[in-house]
Amino acid sequence: MKKLIIAGTGIKFLSHLTYEAQRAIKTSDCVLYLLNEPAIKKWVEDNSNKAYSLDAIYFSNEKRKDSYSRIEKEVEFFLERYDHVCFVTYGNPVFFSSFTSNIVNSLKKEEVNIEIMPAISALDCLYADLAIDPSEQGLQSFEATSFLLNDQIFSTDTPLVIWQVGVIGITDIIKQETDLRKRAKYIDLFIDKLTKSYSPSHECYHYVASQYPGVQSNVVKLTLNDLRLFDVDRLATLFIPAEKKKSINANILKLLKEN
Amino acid sequence: MNLYNFVENLASNPFLSQGMVERYLKSCQEQQDMNTSEFIRNTIAYEEADNNYLACETKVVSWD
Numbered sequence: 155m156k157k158l159i160i161a162g163t164g165i166k167f168l169s170h171l172t173y174e175a176q177r178a179i180k181t182s183d184c185v186l187y188l189l190n191e192p193a194i195k196k197w198v199e200d201n202s203n204k205a206y207s208l209d210a211i212y213f214s215n216e217k218r219k220d221s222y223s224r225i226e227k228e229v230e231f232f233l234e235r236y237d238h239v240c241f242v243t244y245g246n247p248v249f250f251s252s253f254t255s256n257i258v259n260s261l262k263k264e265e266v267n268i269e270i271m272p273a274i275s276a277l278d279c280l281y282a283d284l285a286i287d288p289s290e291q292g293l294q295s296f297e298a299t300s301f302l303l304n305d306q307i308f309s310t311d312t313p314l315v316i317w318q319v320g321v322i323g324i325t326d327i328i329k330q331e332t333d334l335r336k337r338a339k340y341i342d343l344f345i346d347k348l349t350k351s352y353s354p355s356h357e358c359y360h361y362v363a364s365q366y367p368g369v370q371s372n373v374v375k376l377t378l379n380d381l382r383l384f385d386v387d388r389l390a391t392l393f394i395p396a397e398k399k400k401s402i403n404a405n406i407l408k409l410l411k412e413n
Numbered sequence: 414m415n416l417y418n419f420v421e422n423l424a425s426n427p428f429l430s431q432g433m434v435e436r437y438l439k440s441c442q443e444q445q446d447m448n449t450s451e452f453i454r455n456t457i458a459y460e461e462a463d464n465n466y467l468a469c470e471t472k473v474v475s476w477d
Contacts, residue, residue: 168424190468192454193420209469218473243471250472299474318472325473367423368434369449388468 156233156266159240160254162247162273165363167193170274175242176201178271182240186232188212188225189244190389191365198242206232216326222253229257233266246275250297250317276391277315279363283371284393286313291396298322298392302344310351310397319344320388328388337386345382352397354379359393360386416441416456 159178164170171194179185184204189195199205208225215221232239241247247254247270258268277295281288294308295315299322301308308314323340326333345354355377362372376384378394419437423429438449441456 166424167420169427188469188471193417196417197421212469218470219475222471222473245471252472254471297472297474303474303476318470321470325475328468328470365450366420366453367427368429368431369438369453372450388470 156236157238158229158233158257158261158266158268159238159271160247160257160268161240161242161271162249162275163189163194163198163242163244164274165245165276165279165365166274167191167366168197169367171197172271172273175271175273178240179242181238183236183238184232185240185242186229187242189242191244193366194244202240213327213329218325218327219252221327222256225253226256226260229253230260233261233264246273246278247271249275249277276317276361276363276389279371280315280361280391280393283361283363283373284359286393288313291400298344299324299340302340302347308351311400313396314394316344316392316394319392320386320390334388341386342382345378348378348394352378352394356397357395359395360384361391361393362387362389363391416453420453 159182161172161175161178163175164172179198179202182202184206185198185202186206186208187195187198188208189198195207208228211224211228212221215224229239229241241257243251243254245251254270258270261268280286292312293315294312295317296306296308297317298319300306301316302322319341320334320337321328322337322344324334324337328334357375357377358381360372360374360376360381364371372387374384381392423434438452441452
């Protein structure tokens with residue numbers, strides 16, 4: 155039976171590459187990779203039987219969804235030719251990865267054994283760098299464009315994580331920094347939405363996890379209003395601490411005390 | 414030791430002193446006006462003759 159392993163490389167070069175992911179890369183018949191950092195690309199090339207970069211496919215389209223669709227087809231194409239294929243992407247391979255879920259869905263009916271290997275995501279790095287325990291106040295997590303587009307219900311008494319703020323409202327492939335210019339108006343709309351619930355002076359963290367051992371993560375504390383003029387990094391995750399305290403349910407508290 | 418080996422070495426030595434790492438990178442950076450991450454990315458990309466080091470998003474939320 156054919157087998158497809160979908161593995162993530164984590165965020166920090168090599169340090170986050172799990173032992174099982176390393177073994178998958180080293181022992182697969184071929185590895186297909188879409189990675190955002192050159193050192194880990196080289197490591198994959200150096201440590202696999204055959205490695206194929208998906209960069210050319212990714213950058214050959216205007217729309218990201220078209221690239222993802224072609225990447226899905228490429229994985230299926232290689233599965234027809236090889237028994238053991240490893241598809242590698244960065245972070246956790248199921249976190250914010252349109253093609254991972256599409257590949258899994260499209261191959262469900264095929265005779266392919268699929269294994270997804272978990273990996274360290276930007277959120278795991280954020281927890282560690284900001285020393286946040288999600289069991290204390292809970293956590294809300296949304297993709298930035300989705301948050302803006304939908305009538306999203308969120309609460310200011312629970313920390314909020316917003317992913318992909320740096321590409322909010324952008325569905326195209328970004329080939330140069332100027333492609334990011336149009337996001338400014340979406341960031342304004344995003345802040346407008348947030349400040350209907352939070353105070354504009356409420357502080358948040360612009361967070362970019364370190365991609366290299368020995369290099370500090372980039373953490374900038376600023377107010378929500380300051381974000382309008384801030385040069386948001388493409389890799390940034392926004393962490394907004396709770397503004398209000400949670401209210402305690404007096405009836406439940408009474409019941410707990412009775413027991 | 415080239416930069417790729419240096420970064421690989423860093424991954425194997427989590428207790429390497431921050432000062433040593435910073436001194437090495439600072440001396441490298443003095444030749445180019447970049448922050449550390451940009452420097453590492455650009456240098457490794459250059460060494461590998463692969464300038465296509467742009468970040469690639471893996472998720473899109475569309476409305477059409």
